[in-house]
Structure formats: C-alpha cells, structure tokens
Amino acid sequence: MLNxxxxxxxxxxxxxxxxxxAGRIGILATLLTEQQAITHREIEQRLPQxxxxxxxxxxxxLEWLVENGLIHKITSDDRVWRYNANLEPQSHQHAHxxxxxxxxxxxxxxxxxxxNWPLPTGYRFQEIELTVKGLCANCC
Amino acid sequence: MLNxxxxxxxxxxxxxxxxxxAGRIGILATLLTEQQAITHREIEQRLPQxxxxxxxxxxxxLEWLVENGLIHKITSDDRVWRYNANLEPQSHQHAHxxxxxxxxxxxxxxxxxxxNWPLPTGYRFQEIELTVKGLCANCC
DNA sequence: TAATAAGTGCAACATTGTTGCATTTATATC
DNA sequence: GATATAAATGCAACAATGTTGCACTTATTA
Numbered sequence: 001m002l003n004x005x006x007x008x009x010x011x012x013x014x015x016x017x018x019x020x021x022a023g024r025i026g027i028l029a030t031l032l033t034e035q036q037a038i039t040h041r042e043i044e045q046r047l048p049q050x051x052x053x054x055x056x057x058x059x060x061x062l063e064w065l066v067e068n069g070l071i072h073k074i075t076s077d078d079r080v081w082r083y084n085a086n087l088e089p090q091s092h093q094h095a096h097x098x099x100x101x102x103x104x105x106x107x108x109x110x111x112x113x114x115x116n117w118p119l120p121t122g123y124r125f126q127e128i129e130l131t132v133k134g135l136c137a138n139c140c
Numbered sequence: 141m142l143n144x145x146x147x148x149x150x151x152x153x154x155x156x157x158x159x160x161x162a163g164r165i166g167i168l169a170t171l172l173t174e175q176q177a178i179t180h181r182e183i184e185q186r187l188p189q190x191x192x193x194x195x196x197x198x199x200x201x202l203e204w205l206v207e208n209g210l211i212h213k214i215t216s217d218d219r220v221w222r223y224n225a226n227l228e229p230q231s232h233q234h235a236h237x238x239x240x241x242x243x244x245x246x247x248x249x250x251x252x253x254x255x256n257w258p259l260p261t262g263y264r265f266q267e268i269e270l271t272v273k274g275l276c277a278n279c280c
Numbered sequence: 281t282a283a284t285a286a287g288t289g290c291a292a293c294a295t296t297g298t299t300g301c302a303t304t305t306a307t308a309t310c
Numbered sequence: 311g312a313t314a315t316a317a318a319t320g321c322a323a324c325a326a327t328g329t330t331g332c333a334c335t336t337a338t339t340a
Binding site for chain 1: 295296297298299305306307
Binding site: 159160161180181195196199200219220221 | 326327328329330336337338
C-alpha cells in the first residue's frame with residue numbers, strides 16, 4: 001500500500017527540482033497515505049524502521065515540503081504543527097476539523113471560504129484560518 | 141487611567157467567588173485596558189513595577205481567569221497564547237484578526253459566526269475558531 | 281486575632297522547535 | 311563508471327513556552 005505512494009512522492013519531489021532523497025520520499029509518502037493531518041511525532045512513528053531520521057532532518061524536510069507546496073501545515077490549540085499532503089496543489093484555502101476528544105485533525109475541503117470579511121478600515125485581508133472543533137465519529 | 145479598571149477588575153473577581161489578590165486584580169486590570177489580545181510576556185511587561193509576579197503565578201492566574209470566564213485565550217500560529225478580557229461575558233464565539241506584520245491580535249466581534257458547518261456524518265459540532273490574517277492599519 | 285484554605289514563589293522539568301557546523305550523499309559532468 | 315559539488319543530513323547545543331511538586335505566604339472567615 002505504501003509502495004504505491006513512494007513512486008508518487010518521488011515524482012512530486014523531482015517535479016519541484018529537489019533531490020529525491022530517501023528521507024523526503026519516505027516522509028511525503030507517509031503523509032500521502034494519511035487521511036488526516038499528523039504531527040511531527042506521529043510522522044516519526046510511522047516511518048519504516050529502515051528509515052530512521054534525525055528530529056532536525058525531519059523538521060527541515062517538512063519545512064522544504066511546505067515551501068514547495070507539496071504539503072501544508074496546520075496550527076492547533078495544543079501548540080503542535082500538523083502536516084497534511086496537498087492532493088490538489090491549488091486548494092490551500094480550506095478549513096480544518098479538530099476532534100476535542102482524540103485530537104484528530106482532518107481537512108474540510110467542502111467548506112467554501114468566502115473572502116469578504118468586514119475588517120476595520122485601513123486593514124488589508126490576506127488569508128483566513130478556520131478550525132471547526134467538535135467530536136469525530138469515534139468519539140461521539 | 142489604569143485605576144478605573146482596578147475597581148472593575150476587583151468587582152469581577154469577587155463576583156466569581158475568587159480571592160481578590162493584588163496579582164489577579166493587576167493582571168485583569170491590565171487586560172481590561174488593552175484594545176488587543178496580548179501574550180504572557182507582554183502582560184508581564186505591562187504590570188506595574190510594584191507588582192512583579194513569578195512566571196508560574198502569572199500562568200496560573202491567567203488559567204483561573206479563563207476558567208471563570210473573565211478573559212479568553214486565543215491560539216495563534218506562533219505557538220503563543222494571547223489573552224483578552226471578556227467585556228461582555230456571553231460573547232465568546234467571535235473571530236480574531238492577526239496582523240502578519242506586527243503580530244497584533246484583535247477581536248472581531250462584528251463577525252457573525254453561523255453554526256451550520258457541514259461536517260462528515262457522525263461528527264458533532266462544538267465550536268469554531270476563526271482567524272483572519274492580513275495587515276493592520278499601521279503595517280499597510 | 282487566629283485558623284485555614286487559597287494563592288504564590290522557587291526549582292526543576294517537559295515539549296516543541298531552531299541554529300551552527302562538520303560529515304555524508306544525490307546529482308551533474310566528465 | 312569516477313569525480314566534483316552543492317544539497318541534505320546528523321549531532322550537539324540552545325531557545326521559547328509552558329507545567330509540576332512542594333514549601334511558604336496571605337486573604338478571608340469566624
């Protein structure tokens with residue numbers, strides 16, 4: 001199952017002019033398999049034993065993947081970044097759902113986010129961060 | 141100017157059955173004077189020299205004020221909590237604006253947040269966190 | 281004024297993320 | 311295929327934010 005994503009991951013990385021290292025491919029493939037956004041620590045745990053990376057390398061690789069638009073990272077109230085692969089590169093503007101029971105985070109692509117927010121005069125809109133909190137199906 | 145808020149702060153604290161200590165009153169009064177949400181560190185800097193509190197006490201006092209609904213705290217992408225006094229106790233559900241230039245955070249009470257978000261089946265809505273990012277009047 | 285629970289200060293710790301620098305490696309070129 | 315080189319990695323140390331345990335102090339009650 002994971003193998004399928006290794007090839008995809010390598011392609012995505014090469015398309016962005018980056019070196020296709022084992023670390024990058026493994027990390028991106030791991031994120032591609034996930035149906036949810038996961039933390040640095042969770043990524044570490046899911047990497048195969050043949051691919052044990054240094055914490056710092058993982059942080060730097062994630063940063064590179066974000067900068068190149070292959071993944072995106074999500075703020076949360078527990079002060080931990082969560083990462084999710086960008087299946088469709090163009091749609092970064094979407095909302096997220098966080099379960100207050102198990103801390104699971106998923107992307108809510110279905111939520112359209114209009115950009116007409118009434119700000120104080122003199123303020124300029126850039127982007128919006130929207131997190132819906134509640135209980136997931138398992139925690140209900 | 142600050143004195144006016146000390147009396148208000150003390151009243152608010154006593155109404156909630158808490159001890160009216162110098163620390164609590166000073167911290168709440170400081171937050172009441174602010175037109176924006178400020179961080180733990182900024183609160184520390186704004187406290188009068190006659191009231192120098194331990195970091196831990198400040199954290200615990202803020203926690204108490206949040207639990208008692210006198211202030212609320214706001215997540216941000218820089219992993220730092222920001223605190224704001226609750227002028228109208230009932231209206232916790234509002235959006236925030238964060239300036240990407242100076243990191244200033246203000247409350248956008250004018251934004252109505254409807255609660256009809258289409259979640260996956262089996263999911264239950266609890267609350268919503270909404271942060272609009274952009275440039276404030278000073279940074280434009 | 282004294283008793284007591286509530287609040288505070290200090291030290292140590294935990295978690296998450298970052299920086300500097302030497303070493304290793306993927307890729308381009310020969 | 312061998313080699314040069316920039317890019318990526320690993321290690322150690324550090325930084326920022328927040329938490330825990332426990333002894334001490336203080337606001338409140340009686």
